Amino acid sequence: MTQNLEKLPKGSFERITVDANQAERISKPSMSFWQDAWLRLRKNKGAIFSIILFTLIVIMSFVGPMISPYEPNAQTITHANLPPKIPVIENLGILDGHGNLGGKDVDIYDMKNVEVNYWFGTDGLGRDMFSRLWKGTQVSLFIAFVAAAIDMLIGVIYGGVSGYFGGRIDDFMQRIVEILTGIPNLVVVILFILIMDPGIVAIIIALTITGWTGMSRVVRGQVLKYKSQEFVLASRTLGASDSRIIWKHLMPNVLGIVIINTMFTIPSAIFFEAFLSFIGLGLQAPDASLGTLINDGYKLLQFQPHILAFPAILLSLIMISFNLIGDGLRDALDPKMKD
């Protein structure tokens, strides 16, 4: 070893000395919290796939009703109860407009003299399931997003105030939350829908009336945790105002968990809407949502599975993607926490 060292050309080496000025230099580019999170999220294949899938669903929910030649609520009674038929795919022997009638497999489109195609079939009133499905998705997502946004808004403000000011205010505010969580949300939702005129607004209000308590608890916990930490104390010592501390120091730290929580509120709102349809308190006819479509469809399960299948699959896809995105975000934003 030592001999070889001497054979090395001297000119290839340069002598460096320890430079005190360079010691603190960071050679890796500095990354904000969000860039860091994005890097982590990008590695999560499930989450990325879900984001793409969900984006597609959202796009389809707007485009779908437009590319279908039929209005979501237009009835063609002579075309009622048609099975799905999609050009090209029909040659594979599936979605070819065949159905079971009196024990025989027949082309229902031929039998009823229907010249046009309904990609996802029709329902009992002859409405195009394809455009209804996407329209319904749009409505369900709208309900879920608005409900989640309201939950977030109230929850963050309430939890933030309660946690930040603490003491008596906190005590009082927490008692109220305790009472609200004591009433089963199911009961509250049902009562509110009964009192108000049924419809989208009623469902959203009913969902949010107790929904925000979960968020407020989480936010309060976070605020409690951070407000006594050194960087906040330092800022306070330097004379920062309450609002500066809240917006500049606490909020960025709480934001991650708020986003994660919202990711889990959205699917549960969609789900609750479906449940309301089952007990007859869902959306008013003739509007559709995933919930009402599934509720109409499950009764026809044995004979016209397509009416249930498409909305059920779509609902599952939305739920799965939201859960995976939520999981991914949690891993990315909050690698050490789980609450």
Add this chain to the structure above:
Amino acid sequence: MKNSKLFWLMSLVLVLSAFLAACGGGSEEGSETPEKEKEDGTSTEAPAGEPDAVQELNLMEGAEIPSMDSAIAEDSVAFNILNNVNEGLFRLNQENVAEPALAEGEPEISEDGLTYTFKLRDANWSNGTPVTAQDFVFSWQRAIDPATGSPYGPYMMAGTIKNATAISEGKMDKAELGIEATDEKTLVVTLERPVPYFMSLMAFGTFYPQNEAFVTEKGDAYASNSDNLLSNGPFVLTNWDGTGLKWSMEKNAEYWDAETVQLEKINVDVVKEPGTAVNLYTSGEKDRAGLSGEYALQYADNEEVIKELEPTLFYLKFNQERNGEKTPLANENIRRAISLAFNKQDLTDVVLANGSLPANYLVPTEFTFDESGADFREVNGDMNEFNAEEAKKFWATGLEELGETEVTLELLGGDSELAKKMDEYLKSQLEENLEGLTVNLKAVPFNVRLELDEAQDYDIQNSGWGPDYQDPMTFIDLFVTGSSHNLMSYSNPEFDKLIEQAKGELAQDLAGRWDAMAKAEKILIEDDAAIAPIYQRGVMSLQKPYVQGIVSHPFGGDYSYKWAFVSGKE
């Protein structure tokens, strides 16, 4: 717990695969080929075959029993059971004609048609005590007494039984009611006016007797469960705890006609989910299942399907005055346009698909017959049939008269699956055929609808009516001025006069009365288009081939099991 884990995993896999498989196409369930279509009235055909040794039926109901007290009962479940465990002076037989039951033969009727004298046959309550005329006096007085709060008592008796109205308003003592027991077995009933259909009334639950000693002894607990009940009919109610989801009816050994009754036991379970009911039927656990909504369509071709036409009519009520202001519906042409503008045939064939008939009339078909057996429907036939072209003309005229180009109306309806679907269809039909019309749907639970009806707070209401007795009057007098069911500010003196005549001076003149009612119906629908009939309800059920002799009735209790039996189950 290991096993359940295994089970669970297996089930999950199965369910998921089943679910996916189901998406691919129909399952084999609908594979029965339609051999013969059973028409309405199958159940009343002469039953064939020898009865089995085991005479037990397994049936279902869609709701619990709210009350078994015949004075309090107001729902179909209770009336159905009452019809099978109790009996009044008359009972509807297999041909749906009221025939003497507890009454021994036809009553003596006075010249003026106001006094009926019934002789009672020897019959016992299920505890062995005899049924007496006093039992009738007691129960009738109890039903009309405002303190009882009976919904049907005053409703059925007021204007019919002497002094009933005054008693129900608390202005007279209940002892003044026109019913009297002259001895143990003789009952004298005095009427307010002659009532040609009085016998069929006597088959209705509210007019059943109650055993005074028993009711008084039980007090508040009376009829609160099957131990606190007495029967005098073909069956005895058993195993009912008052709030549960199951009960049984067992043959009543004390029943006077017990030898006719072949069934030993009927087991009833409450199943509210229609799909579950069908599954229980398919698995052989139950012998009969109603097919509601979507299920009717799916099983329409099944050979075990029974179709029955009910005398229940659905119609649109046009409210002419809302919150003190005239609605567009006060215009006759607007009303007529709407009543002509929806395709009823498509509605019954495709949307309802349960054996319902399109209705172009108010008094249902196959419900009331004159002396010669001719259907009341034959007099007027169809009125205001669907005609989009005509509708458009009337609509244009109507809009012109109103000076409007666009009209928005609210359609108030029920919140059941079927009601919602029907209203969606009506909305689409009306908006398509009548340019400038916007229909807003409002689906509410039944009691909310009643409240809105009472406040006359709606534009158009999708409403239904089933008969309380076997006479066209039960439908027609709903719409006289100021009636508690009118509630849409419809008033036509000519119509009112015809009804009054039919109830009064023509009461004994059957042909003239018939004619007056027919004329009234024509005025209501054809001349005034005050309501728009939609359809007459049909019901479909699945019934096992071995079930014989269940009789369905147009009013009162829905079914009689007195003549039913099981044949060929083993």
Add this chain to the structure above:
Amino acid sequence: MARYIGKRLIYMVITLALIATFTFFLMKILPGSPIASASKLSPEQRAVVEARYGLNEPLPVQYFDYMFGLLKGDLGISINQFKGANVTDLILSRMGPSAQIGFQGMILGTIIGVLLGMVAALRQNTWIDYSSTLIAIIGISIPSFVFATLLQYWLGVKLEWFPVALWKDGFMSSVLPSIALAMFPLATAARFIRTEMIEVLSSDYITLAKAKGSSGFEVAFKHAFRNALIPLVTVLGPMAVGILTGSLVVEQVFAIPGIGEQFVKSIMVNDFSIIMGTTIFFSVFLIVVILIVDILYGIIDPRIRLSGGKN
């Protein structure tokens, strides 16, 4: 501890009183008359019926009557659904089946959920992990009425393994409804345990145990599992709520004489004594569960000081 529980109990009573008040006035603004046959009754009769249920009294009197009855455990009498029946008795008589399927569903779901979550955590980011996550999510993605109907059709009607519906074959009748109810706790437990286990597995003492030569199995069960299981107690509350919501649907589909099934009907017929009684009953149940969870958590994890701030 005793002081803490005492304090919580007092809060509980106050909470309940407020909930009862809240629901009482909410019920009063519900549309529709509580008397089903209102339109058939004459004004005189209506007065009699209203008097029978105390509906003629001024609102404050009705309210105090109700609250006073509540103190004695009297939830009033049913107006429509079971005319004259005592609501307390009704709820008590319907409690058995609900409790049984709820409890079985909870146990079944939790056990399978914990197993799934554990396997997923031990094999993180493998197909085992993904498929167990997928099962858990599908469990909460398919609405319970669809899932219950599928179970009924395939395992009941087609395969005839279990009764299709009704409550008459004892344990066998409870199998399908329990499975249907198990989905929610299963999903919750699986996801919770997975996260919990992953965290525990990366902690120092596990690394130490591994370094000392413990087998993978030993590490997983002896160390990680036990520590991951404890916090599961905290999700008992949400699980109980899930079971409650599920019971409405599942009981109706399987025609089980439980509280949930009866609650749906009472909403439909506007029987407000039953709606209120059931609401209060559900609230008591929920509050007690939350209290038990808090107490249990304090016992299991002594680091949490009950009297102090609990975030």
